[in-house]
Amino acid sequence: xxxxxxxxxxxxxxxxxxxxxxxxxxxxxxxxxxxxxxxxxxxxxxxxxxxxxxxxxxxxxxxxxxxxxxxxxxxxxxxxxxxxxxxxxxxxxxxxxxxxxxxxxxxxxxxxxxxxxxxxxxxxxxxxxxxxxxxxxxxxxxxxxxxxx
Numbered sequence: 327x328x329x330x331x332x333x334x335x336x337x338x339x340x341x342x343x344x345x346x347x348x349x350x351x352x353x354x355x356x357x358x359x360x361x362x363x364x365x366x367x368x369x370x371x372x373x374x375x376x377x378x379x380x381x382x383x384x385x386x387x388x389x390x391x392x393x394x395x396x397x398x399x400x401x402x403x404x405x406x407x408x409x410x411x412x413x414x415x416x417x418x419x420x421x422x423x424x425x426x427x428x429x430x431x432x433x434x435x436x437x438x439x440x441x442x443x444x445x446x447x448x449x450x451x452x453x454x455x456x457x458x459x460x461x462x463x464x465x466x467x468x469x470x471x472x473x474x475x
Contacts (some may be wrong), residue, residue, distance in 0.1 A: 343457060351450050356423075359424075359429055364424060368432060379420035380416065383416025386415030388408075389411075394408055
């Protein structure tokens with residue numbers, strides 16, 4: 327972890343990580359809300375918006391493929407990475423947009439029931455776990471490979 331000699335978290339780490347964690351938290355909250363909207367059957371017009379979500383996922387795939395091919399990854403690892411980015415992009419953009427549509431269409435179901443607070447709390451935890459996993463990727467893969475998790 328990026329700490330100073332006295333053990334406190336450095337401000338530059340917070341300045342870099344804070345906005346990323348905040349954006350991730352908002353995106354996850356919208357995606358969680360999208361799951362609620364779809365599961366409750368209140369996702370009117372989803373079929374009409376689905377081609378746009380597929381388009382966004384395919385653009386993410388090609389962008390990730392180009393970026394991976396011009397980095398340390400090439401060949402099969404680049405293709406697998408790009409496929410993962412495309413699928414995650416499709417899912418996050420689709421669910422996130424559906425979450426926003428559900429929240430705007432049914433604000434009472436989201437705000438009055440405190441559903442938004444629960445979903446925001448879950449998204450904050452997921453963002454924190456995701457940040458920790460990325461920062462400790464070697465430890466995580468070592469633990470998984472040695473069945474230490």
